[in-house]
Structures are given as structure tokens and as C-alpha cells.
Amino acid sequence: MRRLHRFALNPFSRKLRLALREKNLDFELVDERPGERREELLHLNPSGEVPVLVEADGTAVADSQAIAEYLEEAYPEPALIGRTPAARAEVRRLAAWFDRKFDREVTARLLEEKILKRIVASGQPDSEAIRLANANLRIHLEYIAWLADRRTWLAGDHFSLADIAAAAHLSVVDYLGDIPWDGHPEAKDWYVRVKSRPSFRPLLADYVPGAPPPRHYADLDF
């Protein structure tokens, strides 16, 4: 059976979990603990990072974007990265926007302060870092609203890896309880549409022991 090594609140693991389900591929989850650097994980991926995909024949693929591209090549339908070079470039630009920029400015900071400091290091959350991440979040929500106002899905006419990457990051931030949805109705409308997809449902059942999500998290009518 195909396996996905992951950490429940790692946005890149969530991206792949969504992509696998959108492509109707079966897989088992293998939980990894952040910072633990298990021998087996290091053997599969020398960086020690999740996600890692291991195919039934033992082929291991590491790095979330490399895995997404691999899935698109090995299992082309339904297409998640677009059909023309220009459309594919736009999907990849936006997926990278969320995986790099949004992650650096929002997700990684909130995860570090609210979760990793609790389960890996032993530090107190830095309220200034959290405040800054929340300020950045509002700017990103405006960008999502701007895109959603002009396009059916974030990268154009079709649901794509851009929506998946964005929703993976937002779902982590939403788990941490920090999205001012009421001030950003267009972004919320788009997120409701992604959250209602069957591929999304298993994510809503995930939880990290000792850090339960807020009540609205799994609610489709939030």
C-alpha cells in the first residue's frame, strides 16, 4: 500500500493528502513527530522533513512540490496543474506563493509559536510574532479575495494545486483559530467551496493531542 509520511498540522503534508484524494489514490498515513528525525524517515528523505510519499513498490519521493509534480506525471487524471504551459505556470506560481511566501509570513510563524514550541522546544509563545503573522494573514486574505473575485478558482477556470496549496495552509491556520473570516467574505466563499469537497473531509477529523481545534474548524457552515 502507498504511504504518506506526514505530521497532521504540516501544511505540505495536507497539500499532498488533498492531492492524493483528488486523484482518487489510496494511501495510508504514517505519523511523524516534528524534530524527531526518525532513522526510517531520514533514510527516505535525508532532510528529515515531511511529507514523503512511498509507493507500493518502495519508490520514495520527497519534497512536497516534487511529490505533487510526480503525482501529476504518474497519475495525470484529473489534472491538478493545468493543461497548457502558461496555465501550468500560473498554477505553480500560486502554489509556490502559498508554499513559500504565505508559509514564511504566516503558517510557519503560527505553527512555531503555537504548536512547535509546545511539542518540540520548551518556550513561551511570542505574542509579537503572532501579531505580525496575523497582520500578514489579512493581506493574504485580500489577495485570495482579489483572485476569487476574478476567477472561478484561484489559478483560473479549474480547481488546481493552487487551491489545494492555499487551502492546506489556511486549514492549518484555521485549526490554530486565527482567521478573521467575517472581514473577508470573498475569501470565505472560496474556502467554503474547497472545504466542502470530499477530499477535504478527512483533514477536518485530524487533531493534535493537547491542541484541539476551535469549534468552527470542522464546521462546513462556519
Place this chain on the structure above:
Amino acid sequence: MRRLHRFALNPFSRKLRLALREKNLDFELVDERPGERREELLHLNPSGEVPVLVEADGTAVADSQAIAEYLEEAYPEPALIGRTPAARAEVRRLAAWFDRKFDREVTARLLEEKILKRIVASGQPDSEAIRLANANLRIHLEYIAWLADRRTWLAGDHFSLADIAAAAHLSVVDYLGDIPWDGHPEAKDWYVRVKSRPSFRPLLADYVPGAPPPRHYADLDF
């Protein structure tokens, strides 16, 4: 004419410059100043980041990995991302290793301390941050040596985007004068082979006013 918007010491701009030359594609460079956020650049790429590729017909492609994938799709020969899904996954894993991990642990820190603090902000270099980046660099040089000892090129039998990404980052660090080549002969052997390629030559002529490279930088027999 095709244009590449770039900053001379930005490793992602260097990656694309090398990829374009390896594919024998003509282009002009447009210099962008870090942190300036020019209106034209923001119009081409809302993140305000370089590199951005603009084709002769006006098509703009942003994000360095999206541009690399676009070039591979639009101009397949010579292939820089491998030919089978597994080979392509390994090229992408390693390109991401350098573009994310090496960048975060080495290039971005050294650029910040040694260049950006001088031309964008007005701060003093933090010697502890530089010391840490150099310690990380030695671990990455060992990984390059480990790969080069087992393979012809970093991702396997063929020169690829993995070599290009790694060399782009190392060339920036080399410009800043910090690579202990003598302690890492296998990594040096690999770098000499990349540095000797015709695609690499124009990079060696680049310089940033007020921050000249060390004497060995452009030397092929360093």
C-alpha cells in the same frame, strides 16, 4: 526579445540564467534592486520578487521553479529535469533542497548580512548569523561530496536542474567569499565541472557595485 528580471546576486535569478543558457535561449537581463518593488515588476509578479521571465509575446512567468518547469515544457531540449517520473522526482527534490533548505540555512542569511543590510536596510552585519551560516555550509558541502562520490552529477547520470540550483547558490556564497573549498575536494571537483560550462561564464563577470567578489571568484582553476 525575451527578458529576465533579476538581481545579480539573487540565487534564483542565477538558476534561471543558467537554465536559459543551457537551453540555448536568447534573453536580455533587466536589473531589479532588492526591496525597491518597482511598479512594472509588481505588475509582472505581485510578490515583487525576482526572477520573472517575460517572453517576446509578453507572457510573464514568475517564481523560479515555475519558470524552470515552464522552460522545460516550452523548450524540452536539452532536458534539464530528467526523463522518467522517478528521475524527475530526484532532480526536483535536490533542486528544492538547495532552493529551500540551503537558501534558508546559508544563502539567504549571508546575503542578508553581507549585502542587503548594506543596500536596503541600514544595519551592521550580525557576526553570529554569519558564523551559523558558515557552519551550515560545511554540512551542505559534505552532502554535495556524498552525492558527487556516488553519481556523475548531483541527481544521477545527467547534468540537471539539481546541479544548476546547487551551483547558483554556491556561486552567490562564493562571491561573498565564504566557501572552504580546500576542506571539501569532492564538492570542489563537482563545482569546477559546473563552473567550466559555457553557461556559467556570464555569471562570473557579474558584480554588485560596492561589493566586489574575491579574486578567486572568476578563476576556473581556484
